[in-house]
Amino acid sequence: MTTQELVDKAGLKALTKFTPRNVDGVFVSDMISDVMAGARSGNLWLTVQTHKSIVPAANMVDVSAIVITSGKDVPKETVDLASRYDIAIFLTDAPTFEAVAKLFELGIRPK
Amino acid sequence: MSECRHRWEMTNVRFGFIAFDRCFHCNRVKTYFWESTVPDPGDEYRDGACFWNRMEDAQSLMFDLRCTQCGRTESYRDLLGLLHCTSCLADCEIEIRRRELELRKIWVLVAFGFLPQAVEHPIPEHKLEILADYFNQRRDTSRSQIRILPFTLIKDLSLCRGDFIHDVGMLSPEPVTERRPLF
Numbered sequence: 001m002t003t004q005e006l007v008d009k010a011g012l013k014a015l016t017k018f019t020p021r022n023v024d025g026v027f028v029s030d031m032i033s034d035v036m037a038g039a040r041s042g043n044l045w046l047t048v049q050t051h052k053s054i055v056p057a058a059n060m061v062d063v064s065a066i067v068i069t070s071g072k073d074v075p076k077e078t079v080d081l082a083s084r085y086d087i088a089i090f091l092t093d094a095p096t097f098e099a100v101a102k103l104f105e106l107g108i109r110p111k
Numbered sequence: 112m113s114e115c116r117h118r119w120e121m122t123n124v125r126f127g128f129i130a131f132d133r134c135f136h137c138n139r140v141k142t143y144f145w146e147s148t149v150p151d152p153g154d155e156y157r158d159g160a161c162f163w164n165r166m167e168d169a170q171s172l173m174f175d176l177r178c179t180q181c182g183r184t185e186s187y188r189d190l191l192g193l194l195h196c197t198s199c200l201a202d203c204e205i206e207i208r209r210r211e212l213e214l215r216k217i218w219v220l221v222a223f224g225f226l227p228q229a230v231e232h233p234i235p236e237h238k239l240e241i242l243a244d245y246f247n248q249r250r251d252t253s254r255s256q257i258r259i260l261p262f263t264l265i266k267d268l269s270l271c272r273g274d275f276i277h278d279v280g281m282l283s284p285e286p287v288t289e290r291r292p293l294f
């Protein structure tokens with residue numbers, strides 16, 4: 001599944017323009033150090049963190065997109081930085097557990 | 112010279128905290144890491160003429176890199192963390208190189224050793240190349256690449272407003288919306 005298909009099927013709101021790419025697994029964590037140690041290229045990263053430092057972390061491990069859960073407000077500087085790096089940021093009102101359930105329902109599995 | 116085309120993986124991962132202390136007399140910054148799940152209270156302390164105060168602590172990790180092909184291991188015990196350049200000084204060497212490299216979709220990160228010792232003994236260049244290889248081997252490099260530069264290229268550390276890629280305020284009841292300058 002691509003990030004564009006995911007937006008359409010999971011009802012996510014895209015906060016950035018993005019180049020569609022394949023989604024390959026999911027990583028859930030609110031800690032950047034966890035992401036650096038454990039996320040893999042192509043993973044979707046689900047988090048409630050919105051500080052702009054999530055963008056270089058996401059870029060470093062090459063996630064396919066960041067999904068901000070629980071409808072958190074995402075600062076403009078985070079969105080602007082993500083756009084510069086062509087990192088997709090999607091927003092969902094669902095809490096993380098429900099967002100994961102939806103992704104599983106759509107057929108996304110661990111990498 | 113090894114002929115192995117190394118494939119790096121992270122190993123010996125230790126989670127803990129890094130701290131930035133500043134002396135209000137000499138304005139120097141001292142950093143350190145401790146492996147723990149519990150933050151250090153960060154009390155003020157004297158050391159000779161210096162009077163150290165905690166500027167910030169953050170959850171972070173330490174790790175080594177190991178080649179899955181030949182078993183060679185590189186220790187990154189001397190890596191404090193990676194910093195994202197925020198373009199705060201137009202004539203800083205990091206910013207100059209960042210602008211050049213970004214045109215080729217090469218994203219720059221800045222590697223910091225522990226202060227103050229890393230000023231005299233920076234992380235060797237070959238280790239920064241290995242670290243960049245590790246990140247690049249995990250990504251689709253036809254889209255973009257990672258380059259890691261030493262912090263010694265920063266024009267004036269006291270003016271640097273880059274963002275460390277670490278976890279600030281995760282144990283705080285209030286969300287951290289803004290980070291304090293560290294240098």
